[in-house]
Amino acid sequence: MKFTNLDERIHVVHPDSDSWKIIRDIAESGVQEEPFYVFDIGDIVHKYKEWKLKMPRVEPFYAVKCNDSSTVLEVLAALGTSFDCASKGEIMKVMELGVDPSRIIFANPTKPASHIRHAAAMGVDTMTFDNETELHKIKSLFPTAKLVIRIRADAAVAQCQLGMKFGCDANTEAPRLLKLARSLDLDVIGVSFHVGSGCGDPPAFRRAIASAKMLFNAGENLGYNFRILDIGGGFPGNKNSSIHKISEVVNAALEDYFPDPGLVRVIAEPGRFFVASAFTLATNIHSKREIPAGGETTSVMYYINDGVYGSFNSLLYDHAHVTPIPLKNHSGKLYPSSVWGPTCDGLDQVTEMALLPLMSVGEWIIFEDMGAYTLPVASPFNGFPLPKVHVIADETIWYMLKDHLPLTEDHFVLGGTPNNLRLGLDIAGNEVMQDWSMPSLCHQD
Numbered sequence: 001m002k003f004t005n006l007d008e009r010i011h012v013v014h015p016d017s018d019s020w021k022i023i024r025d026i027a028e029s030g031v032q033e034e035p036f037y038v039f040d041i042g043d044i045v046h047k048y049k050e051w052k053l054k055m056p057r058v059e060p061f062y063a064v065k066c067n068d069s070s071t072v073l074e075v076l077a078a079l080g081t082s083f084d085c086a087s088k089g090e091i092m093k094v095m096e097l098g099v100d101p102s103r104i105i106f107a108n109p110t111k112p113a114s115h116i117r118h119a120a121a122m123g124v125d126t127m128t129f130d131n132e133t134e135l136h137k138i139k140s141l142f143p144t145a146k147l148v149i150r151i152r153a154d155a156a157v158a159q160c161q162l163g164m165k166f167g168c169d170a171n172t173e174a175p176r177l178l179k180l181a182r183s184l185d186l187d188v189i190g191v192s193f194h195v196g197s198g199c200g201d202p203p204a205f206r207r208a209i210a211s212a213k214m215l216f217n218a219g220e221n222l223g224y225n226f227r228i229l230d231i232g233g234g235f236p237g238n239k240n241s242s243i244h245k246i247s248e249v250v251n252a253a254l255e256d257y258f259p260d261p262g263l264v265r266v267i268a269e270p271g272r273f274f275v276a277s278a279f280t281l282a283t284n285i286h287s288k289r290e291i292p293a294g295g296e297t298t299s300v301m302y303y304i305n306d307g308v309y310g311s312f313n314s315l316l317y318d319h320a321h322v323t324p325i326p327l328k329n330h331s332g333k334l335y336p337s338s339v340w341g342p343t344c345d346g347l348d349q350v351t352e353m354a355l356l357p358l359m360s361v362g363e364w365i366i367f368e369d370m371g372a373y374t375l376p377v378a379s380p381f382n383g384f385p386l387p388k389v390h391v392i393a394d395e396t397i398w399y400m401l402k403d404h405l406p407l408t409e410d411h412f413v414l415g416g417t418p419n420n421l422r423l424g425l426d427i428a429g430n431e432v433m434q435d436w437s438m439p440s441l442c443h444q445d
């Protein structure tokens with residue numbers, strides 16, 4: 001199949017280049033005003049290697065909800081991950097890439113009937129449940145499904161808690177649900193949990209794995225032979241974070257409770273781990289207000305062209321905190337500053353207080369770690385368009401991935417810049433007169 005979506009092509013850049021250099025090239029071109037992302041697929045490749053190194057026994061099923069960009073899914077599929085889908089739409093999106101249904105877990109414990117029917121039609125047979133109604137629904141719609149019981153296992157500290165909505169109590173509800181499943185002649189094959197997204201309490205994984213072991217035993221007493229342990233998501237993904245601590249806890253707990261890899265397949269549903277740091281957002285200051293007192297500027301309000309209705313919805317829904325970084329180097333005094341989005345809503349505040357240099361209208365503010373739970377939720381409220389995403393890969397990543405389906409040679413563009421890539425057009429479709437032969441980009445010989 002020929003790849004035809006020109007907007008999502010991956011620009012091959014020189015190994016010396018990086019997201020910041022590309023941002024500079026585009027921002028300082030003189031024709032760019034709209035906000036934009038640079039998405040470096042090499043970052044995902046490095047994350048994948050880190051995962052394999054740190055938790056070799058745990059197979060990642062990427063949580064599509066976190067960032068459903070086609071390129072993210074293609075890169076992860078090419079690397080060989082599997083997928084956690086929450087709906088019919090996500091299942092369709094992943095299967096359109098040619099991913100086999102055995103590489104999908106339908107990990108939403110409460111599913112609309114039509115979505116269960118769709119999973120059945122597509123052969124996506126592994127799915128989670130945490131309540132009685134779901135068991136009866138699955139019995140009538142997809143009686144041969146392979147079921148994974150989701151238990152509640154809240155971390156003491158997490159960016160987003162999930163236990164108030166999902167997961168049955170491992171001690172009281174789960175044994176009762178397993179008995180019901182048995183009496184309905186349903187095939188339960190394992191246990192799952194999610195400690196909470198952005199987990200700040202690594203021992204929560206040990207507690208959850210211990211509870212899962214207890215249910216493996218309960219299942220055995222009912223005549224089941226559980227073979228899947230799904231340790232969910234919760235792994236950090238920002239540049240300055242690491243999965244090291246969690247991996248130590250997980251590996252030790254697996255060794256203690258599930259020592260035989262031949263008996264139990266361990267999977268996880270990481271979302272933000274894979275994508276958070278791969279996306280860097282560049283925003284432009286279009287207005288500002290200096291607040292004076294005694295004839296001097298005491299603080300500054302900056303208005304940028306992306307806000308909480310766009311990429312920064314993550315401040316509200318994902319409880320994210322972001323750090324504004326001026327693109328231009330400034331020396332001199334720093335001022336207490338607030339940063340605001342472009343809409344007419346007073347809620348549209350990106351940072352309440354940051355110490356920033358005195359910047360001018362037209363300057364750029366950069367935000368790192370913007371890949372998780374941002375774009376899939378963003379809206380063009382007030383008529384402000386969502387930022388375009390420029391996808392880059394360095395030559396080594398290109399060489400490594402270009403023939404790994406669903407990626408093909410056609411996905412990649414060699415030479416040019418992400419902004420003038422096609423026919424010398426800028427982002428708005430205007431002809432670009434400048435010679436943008438950027439040294440940071442590699443050229444086709």
Ligand code: PLP
Pocket residue numbers: 063066084107108162194196197198232233234235269270271272273
């Ligand atoms: N799995 C399920 C069922 C989820 O609900 C989520 C996030 O909400 C994830 C996985 C991904 O979690 P994270 O991004 O913390 O890895």
